[in-house]
Amino acid sequence: MPQLVTEKPQLHYIANFSEPVHHLIDVELRIPSHPQEERLELVFPVWTPGSYMVREYTRNIEAISATGQDRRGQAAAQPLSLARIGKNRWQVVDAH
Numbered sequence: 001m002p003q004l005v006t007e008k009p010q011l012h013y014i015a016n017f018s019e020p021v022h023h024l025i026d027v028e029l030r031i032p033s034h035p036q037e038e039r040l041e042l043v044f045p046v047w048t049p050g051s052y053m054v055r056e057y058t059r060n061i062e063a064i065s066a067t068g069q070d071r072r073g074q075a076a077a078q079p080l081s082l083a084r085i086g087k088n089r090w091q092v093v094d095a096h
Contacts (some may be wrong), residue, residue, distance in 0.1 A: 024062070040092040041085070058088050066092045 012030040
């Protein structure tokens with residue numbers, strides 16, 4: 001049974017400007033896992049504060065992937081299942 005998580009996890013972003021000439025940036029988002037969660041949804045914004053215009057920021061995403069960690073915090077050998085479920089939304093399965 002899903003449980004309500006009332007404490008917000010602390011997110012960590014790592015940005016790498018590996019190809020500035022091509023205007024590309026690698027962004028890594030580290031999300032602490034919660035054992036009670038079976039899925040995780042990543043939602044990208046569709047607007048900018050102060051603007052009423054809907055934007056399509058996700059059209060600029062060239063690749064997206066997810067990997068898990070073992071109990072010691074080491075990256076797992078297998079990637080997690082990641083599916084686009086909306087225009088600005090991805091679902092990560094088995095994110096625990």
